[in-house]
Amino acid sequence: MSTKQHFRTCNLCEAMCGIVIEHNGKSVETIKGDKEDPFSKGFICPKAVALQDIYEDPDRLKKPIRRQGDEWGEISWKEAFDTVVSKLQSIGKEYGPDAVGYYQGNPSVHNLGTLFFAGSFFRTLQTKNGYSATSLDQLPHHYASQFMLGHYLLMPVPDIDRTQYFLVIGANPIASNGSMMSAAGMPGRIRALQKRNGKMVVIDPRRSETALKADRHHFIKPGTDVYLLAALLQVLFKEALIDIKRVGNWSKGLDQLPSLFEPYTPELASAHTGIEVEEIRTMAHEFAAAESAVCYSRMGASTQAHGTLCQWLTNLINIVTGNFDRPGGAMFSTPAVDVVKGRKNKGTQHKYNRYQSRVRGLPEFNDELPVAALAEEILTEGEGQIKAMVISAGNPVLSSPNGTKLEKALDQLDFMVSIDIYLNETSKHADIILPPQTGLESEHFDVVFNNLAVRDTAKYSEPLFDGAEGSKADWQIFKELTKRMKPLSTEEEALDAYMTPSNFLNEALKKGPHDLNLKSLKAHPHGIDLGPLKPQLPDRLFTEDKMVDLAPALFVTHLKNLSHELPKASSLTLVGRRHLRSNNSWMHNSERLVKGPWRCTILMHPEDARQRALQPETIVRVSSAKGSVNLPLEISDEMMPGVVSIPHGFGHNRNGTRWQVAEAHAGVSINDLTDENLLDGISGNTAFSGVEVEVSASA
Numbered sequence: 001m002s003t004k005q006h007f008r009t010c011n012l013c014e015a016m017c018g019i020v021i022e023h024n025g026k027s028v029e030t031i032k033g034d035k036e037d038p039f040s041k042g043f044i045c046p047k048a049v050a051l052q053d054i055y056e057d058p059d060r061l062k063k064p065i066r067r068q069g070d071e072w073g074e075i076s077w078k079e080a081f082d083t084v085v086s087k088l089q090s091i092g093k094e095y096g097p098d099a100v101g102y103y104q105g106n107p108s109v110h111n112l113g114t115l116f117f118a119g120s121f122f123r124t125l126q127t128k129n130g131y132s133a134t135s136l137d138q139l140p141h142h143y144a145s146q147f148m149l150g151h152y153l154l155m156p157v158p159d160i161d162r163t164q165y166f167l168v169i170g171a172n173p174i175a176s177n178g179s180m181m182s183a184a185g186m187p188g189r190i191r192a193l194q195k196r197n198g199k200m201v202v203i204d205p206r207r208s209e210t211a212l213k214a215d216r217h218h219f220i221k222p223g224t225d226v227y228l229l230a231a232l233l234q235v236l237f238k239e240a241l242i243d244i245k246r247v248g249n250w251s252k253g254l255d256q257l258p259s260l261f262e263p264y265t266p267e268l269a270s271a272h273t274g275i276e277v278e279e280i281r282t283m284a285h286e287f288a289a290a291e292s293a294v295c296y297s298r299m300g301a302s303t304q305a306h307g308t309l310c311q312w313l314t315n316l317i318n319i320v321t322g323n324f325d326r327p328g329g330a331m332f333s334t335p336a337v338d339v340v341k342g343r344k345n346k347g348t349q350h351k352y353n354r355y356q357s358r359v360r361g362l363p364e365f366n367d368e369l370p371v372a373a374l375a376e377e378i379l380t381e382g383e384g385q386i387k388a389m390v391i392s393a394g395n396p397v398l399s400s401p402n403g404t405k406l407e408k409a410l411d412q413l414d415f416m417v418s419i420d421i422y423l424n425e426t427s428k429h430a431d432i433i434l435p436p437q438t439g440l441e442s443e444h445f446d447v448v449f450n451n452l453a454v455r456d457t458a459k460y461s462e463p464l465f466d467g468a469e470g471s472k473a474d475w476q477i478f479k480e481l482t483k484r485m486k487p488l489s490t491e492e493e494a495l496d497a498y499m500t501p502s503n504f505l506n507e508a509l510k511k512g513p514h515d516l517n518l519k520s521l522k523a524h525p526h527g528i529d530l531g532p533l534k535p536q537l538p539d540r541l542f543t544e545d546k547m548v549d550l551a552p553a554l555f556v557t558h559l560k561n562l563s564h565e566l567p568k569a570s571s572l573t574l575v576g577r578r579h580l581r582s583n584n585s586w587m588h589n590s591e592r593l594v595k596g597p598w599r600c601t602i603l604m605h606p607e608d609a610r611q612r613a614l615q616p617e618t619i620v621r622v623s624s625a626k627g628s629v630n631l632p633l634e635i636s637d638e639m640m641p642g643v644v645s646i647p648h649g650f651g652h653n654r655n656g657t658r659w660q661v662a663e664a665h666a667g668v669s670i671n672d673l674t675d676e677n678l679l680d681g682i683s684g685n686t687a688f689s690g691v692e693v694e695v696s697a698s699a
């Protein structure tokens with residue numbers, strides 16, 4: 001068979017790299033970067049080849065399976081759908097709609113069909129118990145956007161290609177390839193910044209892969225970023241370095257800010273963060289003096305106790321220095337499919353706290369509750385207790401705090417269904433697993449990540465291969481479930497065949513700002529360049545008064561209540577880390593990606609190891625209030641003294657899973673140590689950073 005070329009976008013992470021796949025119609029020969037892709041220009045990371053590994057993976061599920069005791073047996077799609085819907089309906093009827101919960105994991109937003117079709121199904125459940133990986137990740141960013149700009153999806157993106165000063169707080173884009181900042185080819189973009197005499201400053205408790213490339217790196221005590229950000233604002237106001245520019249014409253609340261930040265001196269910030277007073281002042285001066293500058297705070301500044309305050313203050317720093325909505329600062333994309341306009345806010349300025357979680361009273365946001373509440377909502381008896389779960393494209397046993405508690409909870413459900421390609425640590429608790437086609441078998445367009453991209457481009461990827469015989473795509477699964485839950489009306493019936501991801505995409509493109517359609521995208525298989533980010537405020541604001549709210553009352557109150565006292569010294573604080581060749585919990589089944597040195601280690605500063613008489617490369621025991629794990633110790637001065645780091649997504653050592661390579665590289669789960677009670681005080685987002693642990697030689 002002759003070799004053909006197929007062009008597509010890799011959908012494994014947020015970077016949207018263009019790839020060229022050489023294939024013979026049945027199998028992949030090579031996967032390489034597509035130099036003609038206008039966004040990625042040939043860049044790929046080592047994970048791209050995993051698209052082939054996942055496609056060929058003998059462990060990947062292709063037919064629905066049903067559990068009987070510890071055994072799984074294949075069943076037909078009809079039997080699977082019938083059983084799932086009759087179980088969900090009977091549980092809903094007996095205990096009320098809140099008895100059925102759902103969780104959507106990270107790959108949901110990388111999947112065109114799921115984005116278009118999952119929502120309709122979950123709405124048929126009419127439950128308050130909706131959860132997703134959002135509250136393990138970027139929920140504070142949505143709060144900041146909703147409360148300041150009026151729309152939770154209107155996200156400021158660092159204009160990395162034009163900035164002269166890039167302040168990176170709690171992000172490691174060299175390993176993660178960027179998040180809430182789709183920017184394929186981060187190493188090249190950082191090199192270009194430095195070549196044009198720009199600077200990158202990194203704030204991280206670990207000298208990360210990104211910190212190694214920085215002009216300056218400062219260690220910071222986990223969870224204390226709010227003091228640093230507030231001190232930067234204090235210096236800017238106190239020394240009259242404010243130059244708000246255009247935003248001043250359509251923003252409110254500026255007058256409140258100087259007194260609000262006055263107490264947050266660099267001295268106070270230094271005591272909390274461990275960063276020198278003079279370094280903090282210099283950072284503020286440099287930021288204000290730079291031709292353009294952008295502060296970018298991500299995971300480390302989001303999944304922590306003051307995540308929402310951090311995102312608010314990050315926006316403020318960009319705004320009050322005149323670096324908002326202008327080249328080189330924080331800007332907004334103009335995506336071909338406009339998800340922001342597409343998801344109207346319908347006048348509810350704040351989709352927030354319309355109801356609370358039953359047991360702990362955590363606030364709803366955008367129809368979801370924080371995942372940290374999920375286990376207790378299943379385990380705590382009473383009206384509204386969750387009795388059944390639908391889990392799609394997620395692995396919360398490994399990804400959510402106190403995973404051991406969640407796995408106990410899942411075990412006691414009356415019914416659970418997973419929509420997943422693997423029998424993983426979570427789906428193993430299901431009664432039925434519905435496996436979708438995936439990756440190379442799917443068509444693709446990035447609806448979400450173009451909204452977060454550092455440049456506007458558009459690209460459609462055709463499916464490369466047909467799915468296995470009789471298999472279904474995620475969207476077909478959701479569509480079938482929806483129809484069975486809520487039979488179609490005659491009008492809907494007439495439209496049914498038209499309701500496909502491509503038709504929806506075509507409609508959305510036609511409504512979008514660039515006058516595109518599916519046909520025009522198909523004519524450009526490498527993608528279309530739509531240019532650099534453009535200023536677009538105040539038109540794009542969604543606040544009712546068309547003003548940027550610089551001082552939302554909810555945030556101001558929390559800041560006023562923030563304790564200035566230093567916490568009592570803890571022994572060791574735990575943070576996470578990501579590795580370039582891994583992706584959350586589900587890419588450990590590719591032999592090519594897991595090879596090399598053992599990655600699931602705990603990193604510790606030499607002085608901390610010496611104090612505990614711990615030897616390198618020995619197995620140590622790490623204990624927290626929630627659990628303990630044993631894993632190899634790596635001693636390195638890349639860690640800040642007092643802070644240790646363990647990667648997340650490992651822990652494939654639980655019985656009953658079916659991913660052979662991952663089981664052979666099991667590691668342990670950091671989330672057996674993390675705590676479902678440590679949350680961002682405003683949003684209920686999980687605070688993964690800052691868990692106290694003790695480390696000792698393992699017996």
Ligand SMILES: Nc1nc2c(c(=O)[nH]1)N[C@H]1C(S)=C(S)[C@@H](COP(=O)(O)OP(=O)(O)OC[C@H]3O[C@@H](n4cnc5c(=O)[nH]c(N)nc54)[C@H](O)[C@@H]3O)O[C@H]1N2
Nearest residue numbers: 105106107133137393394395396399419576584585586648
């Ligand atoms: N301690 C700690 N915990 C963390 C983090 C951390 O930094 N530290 N990071 C958090 C973050 S940011 C995130 S986003 C979460 C991620 O956590 P989750 O979203 O809960 O889990 P993933 O590991 O992404 O698992 C994704 C699942 O989707 C399946 N899958 C892959 N592709 C498809 C598909 O096309 N369709 C379907 N139906 N299924 C598919 C995979 O088989 C896998 O089982 O983890 C969070 N947990």
Ligand SMILES: Nc1nc2c(c(=O)[nH]1)N[C@H]1C(S)=C(S)[C@@H](COP(=O)(O)OP(=O)(O)OC[C@H]3O[C@@H](n4cnc5c(=O)[nH]c(N)nc54)[C@H](O)[C@@H]3O)O[C@H]1N2
Nearest residue numbers: 170171172176179222223298299300579580582583584689
């Ligand atoms: N290779 C790879 N790429 C990925 C993923 C993956 O698992 N592997 N996951 C994807 C997903 S779902 C996401 S959300 C993104 C996340 O991408 P990023 O936002 O870049 O997140 P991380 O790579 O986890 O980097 C977070 C950094 O914050 C630091 N940190 C921890 N606590 C604190 C703190 O309190 N303050 C400060 N200032 N820093 C702190 C950590 O040491 C770490 O270096 O990556 C995506 N890309």
Ligand code: SF4
Nearest residue numbers: 010013016017045048
């Ligand atoms: S950085 Fe790697 S995983 Fe992410 S889109 Fe590019 S090739 Fe895929």
Ligand SMILES: [Mo]
Nearest residue numbers: 106133136137
């Ligand atoms: Mo994430």
